[in-house]
Amino acid sequence: MPDKEKIRELFDDIAPQYDSFNHKSSFGADRSWRRKAVMEIADTDRPIEVLDVATGTADFAIEVARKAAPGSHVTGIDISEGMLQAGRDKCKGLPVELMTAQAESLPFTDCTFDRVCVAFGVRNFEDRMKGLSEMYRVVKKGGKLVILELSYPKNRLIRAFYKIYALKILPRIGTGMTGNADAFSYLPASILKFPLPQEFMPMLNRAGFNTVRHSQFMFGVCRMYVAYK
Numbered sequence: 001m002p003d004k005e006k007i008r009e010l011f012d013d014i015a016p017q018y019d020s021f022n023h024k025s026s027f028g029a030d031r032s033w034r035r036k037a038v039m040e041i042a043d044t045d046r047p048i049e050v051l052d053v054a055t056g057t058a059d060f061a062i063e064v065a066r067k068a069a070p071g072s073h074v075t076g077i078d079i080s081e082g083m084l085q086a087g088r089d090k091c092k093g094l095p096v097e098l099m100t101a102q103a104e105s106l107p108f109t110d111c112t113f114d115r116v117c118v119a120f121g122v123r124n125f126e127d128r129m130k131g132l133s134e135m136y137r138v139v140k141k142g143g144k145l146v147i148l149e150l151s152y153p154k155n156r157l158i159r160a161f162y163k164i165y166a167l168k169i170l171p172r173i174g175t176g177m178t179g180n181a182d183a184f185s186y187l188p189a190s191i192l193k194f195p196l197p198q199e200f201m202p203m204l205n206r207a208g209f210n211t212v213r214h215s216q217f218m219f220g221v222c223r224m225y226v227a228y229k
């Protein structure tokens, strides 16, 4: 598992270029993946309390705040103050609050949120099981967890092409944009280490969630998990 201090430093360092790297490296597909996850979160006409874990520069939190019913509120937490700082200006005038905190010890009482979400953050948690258990603790009974995470295609041929992109091309794009070669040797490699659904869905059950479903986008390059308390 990644070391939390190293992850914090890595994201502090790449924060100013993070948004444009994201959109360029996914050819804009990250926006449509986020939209699908937002639809799962903002799926009711009543106001909801949402927690966006590993919120980064708050793109996902902002999208949720825009789509959720009036009166809804989004709290975004992250370990990287640099990422949060890059997000703060974008949140002005929206019901979004950003704060420094870690997924493994969330500073909220039990059953606080109607929805909890994480976009592209779970694979960087230092203690994944603790993070999942904490999210279970703070979501209300009947509430929902939505996770988006990068993964890899199961089909061998498509996976071979994807590996070339992830391990050879992506690090060049990232290093060229940020000057941080270490970050872009770690980040793409971590995608290939993240568990596939058959392993990850039982982890969600072990954290306490009772119903878990999974969908994949772009042959499995991105996966969405929806789990209920």
Ligand SMILES: C[S@@+](CC[C@H](N)C(=O)[O-])C[C@H]1O[C@@H](n2cnc3c(N)ncnc32)[C@H](O)[C@@H]1O
Pocket (backbone or CB within 6 Å): 004, 007, 008, 011, 022, 053, 054, 055, 056, 057, 058, 059, 060, 077, 078, 079, 080, 083, 101, 102, 103, 104, 118, 119, 120, 121, 124, 125, 126
């Ligand atoms: C790839 S970025 C994703 C940011 C954002 N959710 C998005 O959709 O663009 C991953 C984020 O996870 C944060 N992170 C990593 N480990 C964390 C932890 N244990 N607790 C909270 N945030 C964490 C990093 O600081 C970083 O901002």
